[in-house]
Amino acid sequence: MSDTDLQHLTPDEVELWAQGLLPAARALHLSQCPACLATAERERKLFVELAQLQRFSPEFGFVERVMAKVRIPTPSGGFKQ
Amino acid sequence: MRRYERPVFSLLYRMVRDRALAEDLAQETFIKVLNGIKSYRPEFKFSSWIFKVANNAAIDHLRRRSIDTMSLDGAPDAMTPNARAASALQLSDHGETPLQEVEARELGGAIDRAIGRLRPEYRACILLRHVEGYAYEEIAQMLDLPLGTVKTYIHRARNELRGYLEDRRV
Numbered sequence: 001m002s003d004t005d006l007q008h009l010t011p012d013e014v015e016l017w018a019q020g021l022l023p024a025a026r027a028l029h030l031s032q033c034p035a036c037l038a039t040a041e042r043e044r045k046l047f048v049e050l051a052q053l054q055r056f057s058p059e060f061g062f063v064e065r066v067m068a069k070v071r072i073p074t075p076s077g078g079f080k081q
Numbered sequence: 082m083r084r085y086e087r088p089v090f091s092l093l094y095r096m097v098r099d100r101a102l103a104e105d106l107a108q109e110t111f112i113k114v115l116n117g118i119k120s121y122r123p124e125f126k127f128s129s130w131i132f133k134v135a136n137n138a139a140i141d142h143l144r145r146r147s148i149d150t151m152s153l154d155g156a157p158d159a160m161t162p163n164a165r166a167a168s169a170l171q172l173s174d175h176g177e178t179p180l181q182e183v184e185a186r187e188l189g190g191a192i193d194r195a196i197g198r199l200r201p202e203y204r205a206c207i208l209l210r211h212v213e214g215y216a217y218e219e220i221a222q223m224l225d226l227p228l229g230t231v232k233t234y235i236h237r238a239r240n241e242l243r244g245y246l247e248d249r250r251v
Contacts, residue, residue, distance in 0.1 A: 050211035
């Protein structure tokens with residue numbers, strides 16, 4: 001067992017693990033450290049909850065309301081509303 | 082604009098937790114971006130620029146609101162209990178308006194309530210990272226913060242969120 005195997009995972013490594021991007025050599029630590037495994041699983045659960053958050057839409061006609069207030073350049077160099 | 086309408090509005094809504102206000106800030110964001118399109122620097126991703134403008138609008142609003150906030154318990158410098166009572170805000174309960182009911186339903190889940198309890202800076206970072214999926218470096222650019230600060234904010238925000246959610250589950 002190397003020194004790296006014994007080092008607890010950093011928050012960045014936990015995030016990589018949750019994304020499936022942690023190198024196998026470091027992921028091995030999780031099979032030997034119940035504390036890191038518990039932390040990593042809690043983090044993964046949180047990431048999933050955050051990623052599943054609902055996206056909201058503004059009220060109907062939002063784009064039209066914005067475009068009514070945007071200044072559009074004219075060929076003469078000025079702007080029109 | 083249709084591509085960014087929902088993500089920008091969602092970020093603002095979760096930042097200010099008020100539908101009408103989030104819509105005003107989203108309008109302000111798009112108008113500012115479209116009227117200032119000539120100042121766009123192509124070395125930045127366009128989406129990063131929009132989120133930067135949106136986040137600035139939300140943070141400015143939240144800062145102004147915190148200055149305007151008054152204690153519900155009365156003026157802190159009141160010398161007597163009567164003076165304190167006289168300066169306290171009087172609130173009457175007329176129940177929720179339909180819009181408030183929508184907001185309570187939309188943002189009433191445990192995770193959204195927990196996000197609402199975070200400091201605005203933490204809230205912006207966690208939403209940009211874990212909801213919008215931006216890299217730490219992009220968030221640092223958007224929020225004009227050092228990379229280390231962004232990492233610290235996100236780490237603390239995650240700890241706080243886990244704490245709130247675990248308290249709820251106990």
